[in-house]
Amino acid sequence: MSDRANRKPETGAFFPRDRNWHAPALTPGYKTSVLRSPQKALLSLDGTISEITGPVFGHSMLGELDNDLIHNFAKPGESAIGERIIVHGRVLDERGRAVPGALLEFWQANAGGRYRHKKESYLAALDPNFGGCGRTITDDDGFYSFRTIKPGPYPWPNGVNDWRPAHIHFSVFGHGFAQRLITQMYFEGDPMIWKCPIVNTIADRRAIEQLIAPLDWANTIPMDARAYKFDIVLRGRRSTMFENRMEGN
Amino acid sequence: MVQALGTLKETASQTAGPYVHIGLTPNFCGIDGVYDADLGTKMVSERTLGERITVSGRVLDGTGTPLRDALVEIWQADAAGLYNSPSEMRGAADPTFSGWGRCATGAEDGLFRFDTIKPGHVPFKDGRPMAPHITFWIVARGINIGLHTRMYFPDEAEANAADPLLLRVEHRHRVATLVAAGSAPNYIFDIHLQGEKETVFLDI
Numbered sequence: 129m130s131d132r133a134n135r136k137p138e139t140g141a142f143f144p145r146d147r148n149w150h151a152p153a154l155t156p157g158y159k160t161s162v163l164r165s166p167q168k169a170l171l172s173l174d175g176t177i178s179e180i181t182g183p184v185f186g187h188s189m190l191g192e193l194d195n196d197l198i199h200n201f202a203k204p205g206e207s208a209i210g211e212r213i214i215v216h217g218r219v220l221d222e223r224g225r226a227v228p229g230a231l232l233e234f235w236q237a238n239a240g241g242r243y244r245h246k247k248e249s250y251l252a253a254l255d256p257n258f259g260g261c262g263r264t265i266t267d268d269d270g271f272y273s274f275r276t277i278k279p280g281p282y283p284w285p286n287g288v289n290d291w292r293p294a295h296i297h298f299s300v301f302g303h304g305f306a307q308r309l310i311t312q313m314y315f316e317g318d319p320m321i322w323k324c325p326i327v328n329t330i331a332d333r334r335a336i337e338q339l340i341a342p343l344d345w346a347n348t349i350p351m352d353a354r355a356y357k358f359d360i361v362l363r364g365r366r367s368t369m370f371e372n373r374m375e376g377n
Numbered sequence: 378m379v380q381a382l383g384t385l386k387e388t389a390s391q392t393a394g395p396y397v398h399i400g401l402t403p404n405f406c407g408i409d410g411v412y413d414a415d416l417g418t419k420m421v422s423e424r425t426l427g428e429r430i431t432v433s434g435r436v437l438d439g440t441g442t443p444l445r446d447a448l449v450e451i452w453q454a455d456a457a458g459l460y461n462s463p464s465e466m467r468g469a470a471d472p473t474f475s476g477w478g479r480c481a482t483g484a485e486d487g488l489f490r491f492d493t494i495k496p497g498h499v500p501f502k503d504g505r506p507m508a509p510h511i512t513f514w515i516v517a518r519g520i521n522i523g524l525h526t527r528m529y530f531p532d533e534a535e536a537n538a539a540d541p542l543l544l545r546v547e548h549r550h551r552v553a554t555l556v557a558a559g560s561a562p563n564y565i566f567d568i569h570l571q572g573e574k575e576t577v578f579l580d581i
Contacts, residue, residue, distance in 0.1 A: 138464050141502075145580065150390050151521035158392075160519030163439040164570050170580035173545060177499050178512050178527075179581050181462035182452065183477035191412065200411050222385050235400025245396045245406055246484075247446070259411050261403045297393065297400055304464065305452045306581060308514050308523055312391040326392060329521050335389040361385045 140366035141175035142306045143222055151329035158325045159286050179306035180365070185231040187265050194263050197236070197276035201259030208258035210239025210277025212353040215313070215341065218270040219300065222364030226270030230362075233263040233299040234274065241282030241292075250282050275353065278315070286325055293320035293327070302362040313358045316342045390522035397448050397516060402481045417450065417479030420493045424473045427456025427494030430562045432528065435487045436515055439571035443487025447517035449568075451478045451491055451528075453510075458497030495530070495561075501541040508536035508543070515568060525579040528566045529556045551577050 153165035193200035198208045215234075219227040237243045237260065240252035244260050258277065266272045279294050295312045302308075314321050321327055321340065330336050338361075347355035398406035402415040421429065432451070435443040454460050459470035470476070476496075480489040498506045508529055515524045529537050537543055537556065546552050554576045557564040568576050 137466055139466055145387065147580070149386060153521060155521060158519070158521070161392075161521060162519075163442075164444070164517065164519035165521075166524065166575055166578050167571055168551075168575050168577075170578050171542075171545060172580040173542065174502065175581055176501055176507065176542070177460065177465070178452070178454070178507070178510065179525075181460035181464045183475055184462065185416075194412070201408070220385060222387055224383065224385055233400050235396065243396045243399060244408060245399055247395060259403065259408045260399050261408060261411055263412075297391075297397070299393075299401055303462075305512060305514070306525070308450070309388065309390060310393045310397075310516055310523060311388050312394075326394075329391075330389050332389075335386065338386065338388060339391070361388045363387050364384065 136368065138303055138365060139180060139368045141180055142304060142363040142365045144172070145363065149332055149335050151331070155325075155329040158329050161329070175304070175306050180304045182301060182303055182305040182307065184229065185265060185301065190263065190265060195274035197258070197260065197262045197274065200262060202257035206257045208238070208277050209255050210258075212275070213278050214273055214275055214347065214349065214353050214355045215296065215358055216271070216273035216344075216347065216355060217341075217358040217360065219266045219272065219302070219360045219362060220270060221302065221307075221362050225364075226266075226268075227302050227362055228266055228268045228270055229303075230266040230270070230272075231263065231301045232266070232272055232360075233261070234276075234296050235261045236276065236279040236296045237282055239277050239280050241280030252280070252282065281318075281320055290325055291320055291323070293318045293324050298360065300360055300362065304365065307362040309360075309362060311360070312339060314340045315356065316340055392518060392521055393448060393516040393523075395446050395518040397446070397518075398481050401448055401479065405481050415479070417477055420475065420478045420491060422473050425494060426471050426474070428562065429492070430495050430564060431490060431492055432511065432557065432564050432566055433488055433490040434557075434566040434568060435489070436482060436517065436568045437570065441572070444482055444517050445484050445487045447482040447487075447489075447515060449480050449482065449489045450514045451493070452476055452512040452514070453493065454496040454499050456494055456497050458499045460499070498536070503541070505539070505541050506536070508533050508540040510540075513566075513568065520570075524570075525581055526568065526576050527555055527579065528564075530564065531556055531558060532561060546577055
């Protein structure tokens with residue numbers, strides 16, 4: 129957190145969200161959204177101190193295997209089955225600045241496309257050595273990495289024959305609660321991405337392409353694991369000089 | 378041609394999906410042993426200053442059915458109205474209170490519950506006081522981008538009447554969707570995703 133400690137305090141409000149870039153709330157191709165989408169206009173206003181602030185998570189909360197999904201649920205001496213991969217990247221804001229100290233939490237299906245969850249009904253087998261969750265915190269330059277196995281695609285009840293492309297869910301905290309984000313990472317070259325009703329809730333192809341991690345050959349570890357690179361961009365914030373002074377500031 | 382602004386686009390949101398618990402509350406869904414405890418489940422310790430309260434409620438869909446696969450996070454100031462954040466420039470918040478909580482809605486009843494403290498007043502951008510409030514963020518299967526809203530307190534009628542955000546709500550009967558029911562110390566805040574009682578959600 130030293131980089132963050134050396135920075136000037138960040139007290140500017142966040143750039144407005146581009147609501148045409150994100151999926152709208154109502155996307156009938158993804159059926160569950162029909163009854164869960166607000167229908168009235170959002171109340172828009174510039175962020176207050178309740179949104180420009182956010183919780184801080186320290187590196188000390190992390191366990192040794194939190195960023196290793198191959199081993200963090202496995203029995204001693206065993207490991208999860210599947211294609212071994214490293215997922216790494218940076219968390220940046222819309223101004224291109226690194227976001228240090230960002231808590232990332234991720235979850236995914238196993239190599240056969242099965243989640244470890246009591247509501248899951250897919251007939252693919254559970255892997256006794258794979259839990260499916262992990263977390264890490266970005267370093268002073270906004271970098272993160274974790275090890276896992278490549279998740280499998282799986283069918284889901286929406287249309288008669290809808291399948292999810294292989295993906296990893298990400299939950300991200302920035303420095304302000306207004307930056308809170310959940311998204312999904314997809315894998316380069318997967319033809320199923322473009323058939324997925326959840327992917328296609330996003331109208332702008334460039335926004336979808338930003339969710340697809342390329343195979344990162346240079347960072348692949350010989351005889352061990354291939355690397356995929358996934359950068360995440362959070363809302364930027366105005367510098368303090370563009371703000372009205374807050375009381376007591 | 379002009380110079381490029383050089384800004385990046387925010388990563389697009391995608392739904393948290395039906396298995397959000399695996400990632401964010403693994404112990405809640407039976408994945409034991411990876412983390413000691415789920416994050417955000419314990420907000421208050423014996424040393425935390427302030428009036429103890431509970432905030433419970435449900436997230437309801439357009440038919441009035443509670444979501445049993447939603448996840449709710451809250452963010453709030455401490456009893457003195459200070460946020461435990463590096464962006465808080467007005468003073469040091471209570472070090473025993475992070476101000477952040479996370480709770481999955483119950484698999485049977487759809488209820489969430491937070492044991493927390495009542496937040497103090499915090500100022501709006503122009504210095505006017507905002508009424509005590511708790512920021513809410515809701516994600517679930519079927520919600521494409523997390524929903525922000527606020528809960529205000531039913532026993533703060535005078536402060537609520539002068540609250541700069543509540544004053545911005547054009548259709549005045551909708552202000553009630555942002556005010557909890559119940560009374561101290563147990564407040565109830567139901568969040569309606571759709572319908573006549575649709576909660577006012579914020580683009581903030």
